[in-house]
Amino acid sequence: MVDSSALFEYLLRLGDNALILGHRLSEWCGHSPALEEDLALSNVALDLIGQTQLWLNLAGEVEGRGRNADNLAYLRDARDFRNVLLVEQPNGDFAATMARQFLFDAWHYLLLRELTGSKDARIAEIAAKGLKEVTYHLERSRDWVLRLGDGTEESHRRMQAAIDDLWMYTGELFESDEVDQAMVREGLGPDFATLHEPWLGLVRATAEEATLTLPQPGWAQRGGKRGLHSEHLGYILADLQFLQRAYPNATW
Amino acid sequence: MADSLTQSDLDQVKAWLGEVPDPEVPAVSVMDLGIVRDVRWDDDELVVSITPTYSGCPATSVIALDIEAALRAKGLDRLRVERRLSPPWTTDWISPEGRRKLEAYGIAPPAESVGDTPSPFDRFLRKPLVITCPRCKSENTDRVSEFGSTPCKAQYRCRDCLEPFDYFKCI
Incomplete structure (x- = not known):
């Protein structure tokens, strides 16, 4: 039987990844380069926020202190957030947003696919639901990496710069700590290290087709899973949580 | 009652x-x-x-x-x-009647059964699906965006009648 505090922690990580990336994408709403992209980014954001509700409601249930997805999203401070650093990185230009999305989607797809076999039926069913959505996210973000990478000189330069800048945040995706190891032991989740090879295979094949060069493996920036974030998260939360902080318990 | x-x-x-x-x-x-x-x-x-x-x-x-x-x-x-979350909803559950109504309304119904849908890794390698224009029935159509007015739809345009239309994606 897995320790419920470890399971709570694990579910927070799943939920926070979806929440913070969903919020980042929603920042594009009304600012995208084309109407179609505005709709697409908002739709991906919506899928991720929907998945957030499922993961964080389950986290609250496991914790057993009466917190639900709303309390967890709106009333925790930065140090209590468990998302990986990649998803909190700024939107930058459209290439940076799509590069971040692609690097995350490829990992998210592989992770959810493993989680559909989780011994915890609640995790398996949320993963099965999310996997269908993330399959489309990945197809789309990969298309954009190809189009911009193998596009004009300017689009290539921007996509290459985005991949170079974000690369150091990808190492954290494949690390396991004691929480992840507890999940592996109980058959609840995969060993993240096993996702690395298929992820790299997909990313490398896509980069080649897109005429992009992947950076050499190097130093990985880490800490998000343990609550140690970049300076960007605080600004995200200031925006995301403003209403509940200013008007506690406001509903509409 | x-x-x-x-x-x-x-x-x-x-x-x-x-x-x-x-x-x-x-x-x-x-x-x-x-x-x-x-x-x-x-x-x-x-x-x-x-x-x-x-x-x-x-x-x-x-x-x-x-x-x-x-x-x-x-x-x-x-x-x-x-x-109920499980099993997750699939477009395979749209009834034949529902598919006819979608098409008559101007939305192309899902073009394949989800049972046949390959994983994205295989999907990248195959030819894109042929989506028929719900208005003029031409197969000469282009995908404009993977996402349309709602997450369940993609945007297409017909190269023959030139009308844009929604396609209900397979999920």
Whole structure:
């Protein structure tokens, strides 16, 4: 039987990844380069926020202190957030947003696919639901990496710069700590290290087709899973949580 | 009224639900889309199980309200609508009638069964699906964006009649 505090922690990580990336994408709403992209980014954001509700409601249930997805999203401070650093990185230009999305989607797809076999039926069913959505996210973000990478000189330069800048945040995706190891032991989740090879295979094949060069493996920036974030998260939360902080318990 | 209803009345309930339109795509009912997964009696309480099309679909709570309102209007006062996540909704559950209604409304129905849908890794390598224009039936169409006015749809355009249209994606 897995320790419920470890399971709570694990579910927070799943939920926070979806929440913070969903919020980042929603920042594009009304600012995208084309109407179609505005709709697409908002739709991906919506899928991720929907998945957030499922993961964080389950986290609250496991914790057993009466917190639900709303309390967890709106009333925790930065140090209590468990998302990986990649998803909190700024939107930058459209290439940076799509590069971040692609690097995350490829990992998210592989992770959810493993989680559909989780011994915890609640995790398996949320993963099965999310996997269908993330399959489309990945197809789309990969298309954009190809189009911009193998596009004009300017689009290539921007996509290459985005991949170079974000690369150091990808190492954290494949690390396991004691929480992840507890999940592996109980058959609840995969060993993240096993996702690395298929992820790299997909990313490398896509980069080649897109005429992009992947950076050499190097130093990985880490800490998000343990609550140690970049300076960007605080600004995200200031925006995301403003209403509940200013008007506690406001509903509409 | 609920007391006098029996198992056979569930068919009547389903017929009533067949008149509840989907809030986003009003041409089809919640029955046509396969969102209603089960209708049953729990003692004298009617239980309607629904499943969301997409995790974040804002229509899901509206659908629950619409179902409740429609059945209350028919005199059923002991009822509850419950949400079911598993198995996840698939476009394979859209009825043949629903597919016809979608097309007549100008939305191309899903072009393949999800059972045949390859994983994205294989999908990248194959030719894109041929999506038929719901207006002029031409197969000479282009995908404009993987996402349309709602997460469940993609945007296409027809290169023959030049009209843009929505395609209901396979999921």
